[in-house]
Amino acid sequence: MxxxxxxxxxxxxxxxxxxxxxxxxxxxxxxxxxxxxxxxxxxxxxxxxxxxxxxxxxxxxxxxxxxxxxxxxxxxxxxxxxxxxxxxxxxxxxxxxxxxxxxxxxxxxxxxxxxxxxxxxxxxxxxxxxxxxxxxxxxxxxxxxxxxxxxxxxxxxxxxxxxxxxxxxxxxxxxxxxxxxxxxxxxxxxxPNWGDIVPPAETSKIDELRKKEGFENKFIVIFGGNIGLPQKMENIVNLALACKAQKDILFLIMGKGNESENLQNLITEKKPENLQLRDGLPQKEYMLWVQMADVGLISLSEKFTIPNIPSKALSYYNTKTPILASIDRNTDFGKILDELNVGVWAEAGNTAALKEKLMLLYKNDQLRREMGQNGFNYMKEHLSANIAFNTIIEKTS
CATH class of the missing domain: 3.40.50.2000 (Glycogen Phosphorylase B;)
Structure with a gap:
């Protein structure tokens, strides 16, 4: 054609x-x-x-x-x-x-x-x-x-x-x-959103990155991508503040967007010592950081009345990283997480509930591995670019 x-x-x-x-x-x-x-x-x-x-x-x-x-x-x-x-x-x-x-x-x-x-x-x-x-x-x-x-x-x-x-x-x-x-x-x-599997980096490269950044004994919770109103970054800052007693937990926000300045001002005001804001990285480098992380974060504004499905979930599936999502009540993304057993979620704005779900992952290494593997298997079997291509061809033939 x-x-x-x-x-x-x-x-x-x-x-x-x-x-x-x-x-x-x-x-x-x-x-x-x-x-x-x-x-x-x-x-x-x-x-x-x-x-x-x-x-x-x-x-x-x-x-x-x-x-x-x-x-x-x-x-x-x-x-x-x-x-x-x-x-x-x-x-x-x-x-x-x-x-x-x-x-x-x-x-x-x-x-x-x-x-x-x-x-x-x-x-x-x-x-x-x-x-x-x-x-x-x-x-x-x-x-x-x-x-x-x-x-x-x-x-x-x-x-x-x-x-x-x-x-x-x-x-x-x-x-x-x-x-x-x-x-x-x-x-x-x-x-559904699609993506090709990016081969994982060698364990030695992950260890080198952790050592270089001083993260050897840190439990890394990562958010990467656009920083805008839809992502409601206040939810992540509030979660970091709620977790300050857990000294080994570190929140990483990597990216930029229209709300970057407001986020930086909020961090300056609230001073969460367990949160770092970094610039975005090219995909290949970013995937290395996601592979290093223990949990992948998704955040959506509670104001949404439309059902959003965040595409950043693909990078977490790819790297076998379990998902922690702060989402609005109108999306069916939480239902997807539950049915696939690839992550946990809480309603956006409810910091206590979100922390409780994070603690569930924090305390259970086996659960994290299981959810991460489930996400990888699902992406490999159902979310390839080839499957999306075939769907479009089938529907337009």
Missing amino acids: KVIFLALAFPKMDRNKYLYSQLVSQFHDNGHDITVVAPAYDETLTGLQIEEGVKVIRVKTLPLFGVGLIKKGIANILLPYQYKNALKKHDVGLDFDLIMTPTPPISLYGVAAWLKNKSKGKLYLILRDIFPQNAVDLGMLKKSGPIHFYFRRKEKKLYNTSDQIGCMSEGNIDFVKKHNPELDASKLHML
Whole structure:
């Protein structure tokens, strides 16, 4: 097939393999002619690039990350026009059999619908963020206001125009059905987050890292990735403060985001001596740190009404690291943790309950090993990029 993938975040394929680059590689490796359209991260590298054999059109855009809401909103609204111009400029034939786009952002609806109309190909939506409701939950948008109305209209159009919609969980499917009763529900199906197994580092490398960092006798609880409102980092800081009597427990937060400065200010104010804030690392290095950790942290804001399934769970599954999750009551991620026996959880904002669940893991090495192995087995058997690829092919054939 001739395929196009419209991306918002797409690191250079030779630098960082993640969710979407792994999927794109599957299409390429299976003989499909795939083109990616994505923002340029370097102004000197715009236009058509060949990245590991894949055609990637890098488009100069306004800043999409690390900026205020107004600037980010304007950048997203301009995105479809910039993508259309790039496709026209590079004389890309628009005879696509398959058009794929993930959420976020919802603003790519315009170019996705345009491509579908031009090519008569099928549109496959990879539904990850349910926007604009997630922005309403976090107080970033006022419900029923003009901006919300604009994006909600785009959302409905995107669902209706899509031929198939891959959802992260059954909770996602139920939510979309409930809030979009006019939608043909037969489009909705499961497409869980996926990832290829990264081979573990040798034990000697883990020991070297622990020695280098002075962590030989520490019980490491790690959080890595985006630091933003959805992650409600206060929950992790409060947990660290609640665990100060356990001198060997150390909390590591690795990453950056719009809330990095606020998190640093909170740490400066509260002074949790058992918590360290570090910059994010390239994937290969980061996976070494996760493998070193005893527990992997997930944190979601209790304000969410939509069922989020955090993709960072994949790195914990991969490294056989049991999960401790602070999550809202509307996600079905806790149910997934329980059914797979890969971790424990407490409702976000309940620090006492979260500490109790951490102590369960802290005191039981056998339980940690069992949960870690369960997560690894589940990822290996059900969450590979090849399985995601085959699901999309099956649904669009």
